[in-house]
Amino acid sequence: MAITKNKTIKEAKEEVDKLTADPSLRGILKLRDKWERDYYNDIGCAKEEGREEEKQETAIAMFKLEMDMNNIMKVTKLSKEELEKIKEKYNL
Helix, strand or coil, X not given: CHHHHCHHHHXXXXXXXXXXXXXXXXXXXXXXXXXXXXHHHHHHHHHHHHHHHHHHHHHHHHHHCCCCHHHHHHHHCCCHHHHHHXXXXXXX
């Protein structure tokens, strides 16, 4: 097996086994993993919010240019209902 042939991999596996054998360290590792997942999930959510803002800004600009609602829907991928809300909110 590759683990026993490569000294570095073998040492890393032994270290992981040692860490996961200790219940308190295992708990800390689980909390660290959870923190990492939450952190990257938050980043993903922030990016999605930014994309939504860009879509709305694009829709506003298109409304100001008096473009057709169907074309705005195609470009922004926003629904008719979402665009109606934007129109109403910004008096467009």
